[in-house]
Amino acid sequence: MEKRIAVLPGDGIGPEVISSAVKVLEVIARRFHHSFEFVYGSIGGAAVDAYGTPLPDETIALCEKSDAVLLGAVGGPKWDQNPADTRPEKGLLAIRKHFGLFANIRPVKAVPAILHRSPLKEDLVKDVDLVIVRELTGGLYFGEPSRKTHDAAVDTLVYTRVEIERIVRSAFDLARMRRGKVTSVDKANVLQSSRLWREVVEEVRAGYPDIEVEHQLVDSAAMKLITNPAAFDVIVTENMFGDILSDEASVITGSLGLLPSASVRTDGFGLYEPVHGSAPDVAGKGLANPAATMLSAAMMLRQSFGMEEEATAIEQAVQTIYEEGHCTADLAGSGVRPLSTEQWAARVAEEVDIQSVSNSIMCSYV
Ligand SMILES: NC(=O)c1ccc[n+]([C@@H]2O[C@H](COP(=O)([O-])OP(=O)(O)OC[C@H]3O[C@@H](n4cnc5c(N)ncnc54)[C@H](O)[C@@H]3O)[C@@H](O)[C@H]2O)c1
Ligand SMILES: CC(C)[C@H](C(=O)O)[C@@H](O)C(=O)O
Numbered sequence: 441m442e443k444r445i446a447v448l449p450g451d452g453i454g455p456e457v458i459s460s461a462v463k464v465l466e467v468i469a470r471r472f473h474h475s476f477e478f479v480y481g482s483i484g485g486a487a488v489d490a491y492g493t494p495l496p497d498e499t500i501a502l503c504e505k506s507d508a509v510l511l512g513a514v515g516g517p518k519w520d521q522n523p524a525d526t527r528p529e530k531g532l533l534a535i536r537k538h539f540g541l542f543a544n545i546r547p548v549k550a551v552p553a554i555l556h557r558s559p560l561k562e563d564l565v566k567d568v569d570l571v572i573v574r575e576l577t578g579g580l581y582f583g584e585p586s587r588k589t590h591d592a593a594v595d596t597l598v599y600t601r602v603e604i605e606r607i608v609r610s611a612f613d614l615a616r617m618r619r620g621k622v623t624s625v626d627k628a629n630v631l632q633s634s635r636l637w638r639e640v641v642e643e644v645r646a647g648y649p650d651i652e653v654e655h656q657l658v659d660s661a662a663m664k665l666i667t668n669p670a671a672f673d674v675i676v677t678e679n680m681f682g683d684i685l686s687d688e689a690s691v692i693t694g695s696l697g698l699l700p701s702a703s704v705r706t707d708g709f710g711l712y713e714p715v716h717g718s719a720p721d722v723a724g725k726g727l728a729n730p731a732a733t734m735l736s737a738a739m740m741l742r743q744s745f746g747m748e749e750e751a752t753a754i755e756q757a758v759q760t761i762y763e764e765g766h767c768t769a770d771l772a773g774s775g776v777r778p779l780s781t782e783q784w785a786a787r788v789a790e791e792v793d794i795q796s797v798s799n800s801i802m803c804s805y806v
């Protein structure tokens with residue numbers, strides 16, 4: 441299959457984790473006889489520096505001509521004092537909005553070989569397999585913020601019935617393919633937009649009698665995510681709550697460097713990016729964990745290209761390398777010598793290749 445992938449490395453550790461994921465995708469292409477064309481574009485702080493804007497028209501055009509987008513991360517101290525329009529993060533919000541990527545799918549799954557790296561008890565963590573379905577193109581992120589005076593600022597939180605309904609349906613559809621449970625997270629005891637959210641969830645659930653539904657307020661949901669994370673299956677929530685809960689959920693697995701995400705719309709086009717940011721504190725030092733970006737690439741193969749076997753090959757290779765005891769600095773406990781980003785990525789790429797050899801040996805015996 442021929443696929444054109446827009447690659448947007450961005451800032452900080454973005455280029456490091458992206459180059460790792462691209463290496464693995466190159467092995468996948470070779471092994472499964474696909475042709476992947478990687479076309480590189482600029483976003484975030486790098487684009488502000490080169491083009492004066494965090495999302496240049498050239499980047500939009502390149503993504504429009506591609507089958508999917510793979511993104512690293514944006515942002516960093518260099519641009520933190522920029523005005524709103526030339527902040528790197530603005531580029532990320534703009535690309536999500538431009539392509540109508542309203543559903544941000546953030547799976548959180550315990551990795552058996554590294555359960556001990558979670559700060560939570562292994563017993564709590566071992567069965568965790570949940571997905572946060574985060575609304576991505578509405579809410580506070582896209583209100584009309586304004587700095588009223590020197591001493592006052594305002595952000596508005598708007599949600600329409602249509603925006604809520606489509607994300608809630610995505611969550612119910614996903615739950616049907618999983619364990620059949622949806623937890624809707626809101627702040628309906630305070631916010632009007634949350635009361636509308638809850639109303640729409642109640643309407644949508646009528647069409648899904650097979651799905652178990654619960655409502656949780658975001659503050660107690662944040663607590664339950666840590667005290668009993670295995671109780672969750674699909675969590676559906678608005679933009680800001682989803683952002684916060686997904687970073688919190690990364691603690692369950694042991695590192696933010698493990699969580700992938702897909703930002704999608706209904707026609708299969710998607711932007712795939714790790715949940716983490718540009719990690720300026722570790723950038724350029726070989727300390728970044730590229731697993732989240734590799735697993736995002738796996739989501740791209742499965743969700744945008746329908747390449748199930750190829751996606752599984754990446755996921756299995758990541759698991760195997762952890763089982764062999766190799767990890768990057770974020771997951772190395774005391775007494776464990778971590779591999780650099782590049783070394784760890786090379787092990788995963790090698791493993792994807794080795795799988796192909798063992799598979800063909802298996803075939804020759806069948
Ligand atoms: N999607 C994105 O592009 C995205 C997401 C979050 C934050 N950001 C931006 O990133 C910048 C830094 O934000 P932050 O520090 O709050 O969040 P962050 O996610 O970049 O980092 C938080 C902590 O996790 C660590 N970390 C994150 N990813 C890691 C990885 N792959 N491997 C090893 N360690 C990792 C970092 O070293 C840091 O200690 C800000 O400019 C922020 O706006 C961008
Ligand atoms: C960088 C920022 C705009 C972004 C968000 O809040 O959506 C990030 O935190 C994320 O989780 O993708």
Ligand SMILES: [Mg+2]
Nearest residue numbers: 683684687715
């Ligand atoms: Mg975030």
